[in-house]
Amino acid sequence: MAREILLGDEAVALGAIHAGLSAGYSYPGTPASEIMEYMIRALNKESGFKATWCVNEKVAYEEALGVSFAGKRTLVSMKHVGLNVAADPFMNSAITRINGGLVVVVADDPGMHSSQNEQDSRYYAHFAHVFCFEPSNHQEAYDMTRSAFDVSERFNIPVMVRMVTRLSHSRSRIETREIKKENPICYGQGQDWTLLPMNARRRFAHLVSVQPELIALSNKSPFNLLDLKDHDKSLGIIASGIGYNYVMENYSNQENCPSLLKVSTYPLPEALIAKLVNHVETVLVVEEGYPLIEQTIKGLFGIPEKKLHGKLTGHLPRTGELSPDSVREALGMNPREHLRIDSSILASRPPQLCQGCPHGDTFNALNQTLESYPKASVFSDIGCYTLGALPPYKAVDSCVCMGASVSMAKGGAEVGVFPSVAVIGDSTFAHSGITPLLDAMASNINMTVVIVDNAAVAMTGGQPTFATGEKLVKIIKGVGAPEEHIRVIVPLPKNLEKNIQVIREEIEHNGLSVIISLRECIQETKKKNKKGAK
Amino acid sequence: MKQDIILAGVGGQGILSIAFVIDNAALKDGLNFKQAEVHGMAQRGGAVQSHLRLSKSHIFSDLIPKGEADLIISVEPLESLRYVEYLNPDGCIVTSTNPFCNIPDYPPIEDVLMEIRSVKKAVLIDSEKIAKKAGSSRAQNMVILGAASKYLMVGEEALMEFIKVLFRTRGENIVNMNLRAFQVGKEAAS
Numbered sequence: 001m002a003r004e005i006l007l008g009d010e011a012v013a014l015g016a017i018h019a020g021l022s023a024g025y026s027y028p029g030t031p032a033s034e035i036m037e038y039m040i041r042a043l044n045k046e047s048g049f050k051a052t053w054c055v056n057e058k059v060a061y062e063e064a065l066g067v068s069f070a071g072k073r074t075l076v077s078m079k080h081v082g083l084n085v086a087a088d089p090f091m092n093s094a095i096t097r098i099n100g101g102l103v104v105v106v107a108d109d110p111g112m113h114s115s116q117n118e119q120d121s122r123y124y125a126h127f128a129h130v131f132c133f134e135p136s137n138h139q140e141a142y143d144m145t146r147s148a149f150d151v152s153e154r155f156n157i158p159v160m161v162r163m164v165t166r167l168s169h170s171r172s173r174i175e176t177r178e179i180k181k182e183n184p185i186c187y188g189q190g191q192d193w194t195l196l197p198m199n200a201r202r203r204f205a206h207l208v209s210v211q212p213e214l215i216a217l218s219n220k221s222p223f224n225l226l227d228l229k230d231h232d233k234s235l236g237i238i239a240s241g242i243g244y245n246y247v248m249e250n251y252s253n254q255e256n257c258p259s260l261l262k263v264s265t266y267p268l269p270e271a272l273i274a275k276l277v278n279h280v281e282t283v284l285v286v287e288e289g290y291p292l293i294e295q296t297i298k299g300l301f302g303i304p305e306k307k308l309h310g311k312l313t314g315h316l317p318r319t320g321e322l323s324p325d326s327v328r329e330a331l332g333m334n335p336r337e338h339l340r341i342d343s344s345i346l347a348s349r350p351p352q353l354c355q356g357c358p359h360g361d362t363f364n365a366l367n368q369t370l371e372s373y374p375k376a377s378v379f380s381d382i383g384c385y386t387l388g389a390l391p392p393y394k395a396v397d398s399c400v401c402m403g404a405s406v407s408m409a410k411g412g413a414e415v416g417v418f419p420s421v422a423v424i425g426d427s428t429f430a431h432s433g434i435t436p437l438l439d440a441m442a443s444n445i446n447m448t449v450v451i452v453d454n455a456a457v458a459m460t461g462g463q464p465t466f467a468t469g470e471k472l473v474k475i476i477k478g479v480g481a482p483e484e485h486i487r488v489i490v491p492l493p494k495n496l497e498k499n500i501q502v503i504r505e506e507i508e509h510n511g512l513s514v515i516i517s518l519r520e521c522i523q524e525t526k527k528k529n530k531k532g533a534k
Numbered sequence: 535m536k537q538d539i540i541l542a543g544v545g546g547q548g549i550l551s552i553a554f555v556i557d558n559a560a561l562k563d564g565l566n567f568k569q570a571e572v573h574g575m576a577q578r579g580g581a582v583q584s585h586l587r588l589s590k591s592h593i594f595s596d597l598i599p600k601g602e603a604d605l606i607i608s609v610e611p612l613e614s615l616r617y618v619e620y621l622n623p624d625g626c627i628v629t630s631t632n633p634f635c636n637i638p639d640y641p642p643i644e645d646v647l648m649e650i651r652s653v654k655k656a657v658l659i660d661s662e663k664i665a666k667k668a669g670s671s672r673a674q675n676m677v678i679l680g681a682a683s684k685y686l687m688v689g690e691e692a693l694m695e696f697i698k699v700l701f702r703t704r705g706e707n708i709v710n711m712n713l714r715a716f717q718v719g720k721e722a723a724s
């Protein structure tokens with residue numbers, strides 16, 4: 001046994017490595033990125049497995065499927081909205097006969113610290129009829145990831161580990177266990193992996209038929225703890241994931257805590273829930289995310305003779321993340337005394353583009369060009385450049401999901417938006433921008449795509465990008481854009497006038513143009529200089 | 535025995551380095567700890583904070599409840615005020631007095647300092663001047679750590695040991711400069 005200080009994300013990664021991992025795949029996204037970053041760092045030390053960044057989450061998931069087909073253990077990690085992109089392989093992989101253990105780690109972002117929404121991935125696990133673990137602390141993140149591989153191989157299904165920002169990005173100490181060997185190679189069977197209707201019907205019937213066994217597994221799981229108190233039967237608590245921590249934080253010791261069921265696995269441990277509900281008068285459900293457990297227990301009609309409290313009843317906030325304080329209120333305790341100041345002094349300090357960021361120069365040129373086009377719309381995408389929505393730039397009108405800039409610009413242009421401009425980063429372009437560009441090119445739509453190529457996935461910490469510089473230009477040519485309307489500019493203050501001229505020309509061109517605004521992220525330049533200096 | 539600490543500053547000011555030193559020192563002193571960090575948009579000049587919890591017994595929540603924090607350690611004065619409601623009524627602020635003005639509506643610095651002084655236990659440190667004395671204004675985070683050290687439940691020796699570990703790869707001069715910054719910070723607070 002060894003002790004290590006790790007982030008929650010890193011505990012997941014190490015759990016996978018120690019479970020005999022053969023290959024890990026991911027696309028960056030907060031708060032999941034540190035899982036792959038840890039694996040890549042571990043590559044040098046702990047031999048054997050592969051770990052790579054992929055072009056997007058769907059590709060990452062499918063690569064993991066190939067590993068599982070070959071009988072080896074594989075982990076695919078992503079942020080919550082990444083699973084939307086990978087939803088197709090995820091849903092369908094539940095119908096295949098998973099061979100080597102496949103664990104999908106999804107890090108949710110309740111409170112939207114750095115995301116477009118706060119969707120709850122446990123619903124995806126339910127939707128796909130697969131098993132899901134929800135750790136509450138670092139040790140569990142390590143232990144449950146290990147167990148997830150065993151469950152995956154025992155039932156031949158993908159298994160989800162659901163993380164949340166506060167655990168992913170919290171650091172603590174864990175104790176590690178023995179390191180398992182990789183599985184030998186052993187191919188899957190064609191009829192279990194070829195989802196023609198005749199195979200898929202048989203496989204889906206099988207998936208449905210094992211559901212009672214998954215529930216039984218949940219009922220017996222050592223990660224689900226039921227503690228019934230006989231002295232007070234008024235209140236009982238069902239708490240899952242980090243919700244459990246916030247409950248326990250408010251009781252000075254285990255003894256004075258009411259009856260409690262800690263839920264860590266899905267499908268829900270029905271027998272344990274029944275025991276708790278039967279034991280008490282009022283049940284409080286504390287879960288991070290949407291009210292999944294609460295809604296399931298309530299059903300359409302609720303439970304006769306019992307009170308059920310939670311997010312649906314307003315005892316806990318329906319949006320945003322839980323905190324020890326909001327849970328304290330739901331437990332009916334008085335708030336703790338605390339210091340106060342005159343908060344009017346607290347000017348907010350939102351994130352902003354770094355001093356000298358290339359995106360700033362691109363937005364300056366774009367804004368000045370568009371001054372002569374008051375009806376212009378700028379459809380943006382996701383990356384550092386989304387900060388162009390804030391002052392001083394206020395340069396963009398939308399940001400929905402990765403790749404949507406190009407497709408939205410096409411849709412807008414088709415019904416009369418002019419100029420219709422898309423702004424998209426190089427990594428986002430590789431992730432989801434190529435296909436909509438192919439689409440727009442097919443009818444030579446009158447729109448202007450600005451690719452802000454900073455040669456990095458900067459927003460999430462500077463991971464490598466797949467298509468930058470020359471290669472990016474080649475891809476755009478390959479999509480069919482006319483060479484004279486593929487323009488490369490260098491976003492620097494001294495080039496401002498030149499760049500305005502180029503943007504104006506391409507807006508005036510009646511058809512599709514692509515402008516590549518090419519200059520490296522200065523954080524990456526700094527990193528390289530540091531390395532060079534060493 | 536427990537101690538709850540909020541570390542505050544602006545992205546890029548090195549609060550995660552402070553956290554690294556205290557985390558490891560706590561582990562060495564046989565304490566449990568949890569430290570919730572903010573990742574993602576850190577390098578872009580936004581407000582950054584970290585909840586750091588030390589205890590002899592098990593720690594449940596990664597977040598500090600409001601009114602439980604014993605100490606705010608901040609590398610920037612306005613940021614030290616942002617989390618005051620986490621402090622218990624006897625809580626203490628150790629902060630730099632040097633403003634990081636990257637927003638148009640930064641309040642007058644005298645008002646900010648006055649508000650900080652309204653907290654019963656407040657230690658204000660001109661970290662820029664002191665860090666320069668130690669060798670570089672970039673060591674302000676270690677100055678502030680030094681100033682806060684006498685309030686911490688981890689030992690000074692362990693803190694110094696992990697300052698050495700933190701800067702090991704940057705060479706002996708940088709290590710010594712940061713150790714100096716820690717020491718002069720400590721003296722300035724006493």
Ligand SMILES: Cc1ncc(C[n+]2csc(CCOP(=O)(O)OP(=O)(O)O)c2C)c(N)n1
Nearest residue numbers: 029082382383384425426427428456458459
């Ligand atoms: C489906 C999905 N995956 C991942 C993310 C997280 N994410 C936000 S922006 C971004 C990439 C940004 O890279 P790029 O487009 O090159 O812009 P840059 O930040 O470098 O300016 C990522 C990975 C997301 N929001 N949605």
Ligand code: SF4
Nearest residue numbers: 354357384458521522
């Ligand atoms: S990290 Fe890079 S791309 Fe992002 S704001 Fe800073 S310089 Fe710009």
